[in-house]
Amino acid sequence: MVSKVSFTVDSPAGRQALSVSYERLGAGEPLLLLHGIGHHWQAWEPVLPVLAQERDVIAVDLPGFGTSPALPQGMSYDLSAVVPVLGALCGALGVERPHVAGNSLGGLLALELGREKLVRSVTALSPAGFWTESERRYAFGTLLAMRRGARMMPLPLIDRLSRTPAGRAALTSTIYARPGRRSPQAVVAETVALREATGFRRTLDAGRGVLFTSDVPGLPVTVAWGSRDRLLLRRQGVRAKHAIPGARLVRLPGCGHVPMNDDPALVARVILDGSR
Template sequence: GGLCEALELDRPHVAGNSLGGLLALEMGRARLVRSVTALSPAGFWTQAERRYAFTVLSAMRGIAGRMPVRVVEGLARSAVGRTVLTSTIYARPGRRTPEAVVAETRALAEATGFARTLRAGGSVQFTEDVRGVPVTVAWGARDRLLVPRQGVRAKQIIPRARLVRLPGCGHVPMNDDPALVARVLLDGSR
């Protein structure tokens, strides 16, 4: 609520991806917003799915941290190399520019809050309905980090939510199909 007040926003429409999707849903649960669109939101996992996601993220960070920048830059020059570096989060990693892949890989390696965020996420489980606020939950059909069946679980927990499947999209669908994501965001805020 404090951020919205500071920005002088009265119940904005919010959207978020992954952890941002979970935060958007929490804002909706607190009725601080007009609508929520959550893209592959965290928190709808089983313990095994959470362990899997955190293990994958930790491995990605470890690899990124050990890889010299010149190696990352070399891999990022080809679509195959970009696939090696980012296929866990993008369904269409070849669409990323080499510069974006290098920047993303370095950001993952250097993220100061990474370990703290994973520790905090270990106990996160979204278990309560969101009432009085329209909710759209969209999930990439090719999400390899937070698997699509978690969207079905989200629909069970938030029965009035609109569940949207994002064909051809991975965990970060904005890259894979920007036009589709834009339509989902616009529809969710109506």
């Protein structure tokens, strides 16, 4: 059952209240799951049953996405602002140094949490921040086109498209290698989440100058990349390995940019192995 937690964060206007939506299930060592830009916690649903057998899993809607409100007025979506928010979230949930797994934007945040020693292990699935400038422009242009399309389509059309494999491919093939596996309800929900994400544009703007070039020493790091990632090309995984020499680099055959849907068993195994 989805819950909300409220806590306070530092902002240019002083301490302000913030609430975050999350799903929590399972038992064991804590595992924080962070989705990508324009998505919501439900991106992790395909892997939750397996992860929850071994972990206390907390899948969150990042601020400004899903049903979590945007960051307070005056706060930026830079890494330097969002990472302390996630640290405060863990404190509010009574969790100290969880394992963390993230996808895309969430992968970048996971690595930054690792660099700040706020977590005990990191698994980053197609993390942002290892692009060239031309690759970044391509990815951002694609994301903006997806957002524009989601906002232009009336809900009845989205619903109608979601009912056929071809329609689900039209809506989600940029991020999934196997969009037909996604349920119609999930496709509608994530298209609406992309359309209504209040933090989308500010997150994109904050990411324009981001390059992750620092090592993440002192804790286990896994970087995994789908062989069919059409948004952040898999050669970026090699750059991630160069930046983080101690990281385990894993290939996800047949998976797209959001691999949890394309091969749930493989992705769950990679996350559990990375957090042991």
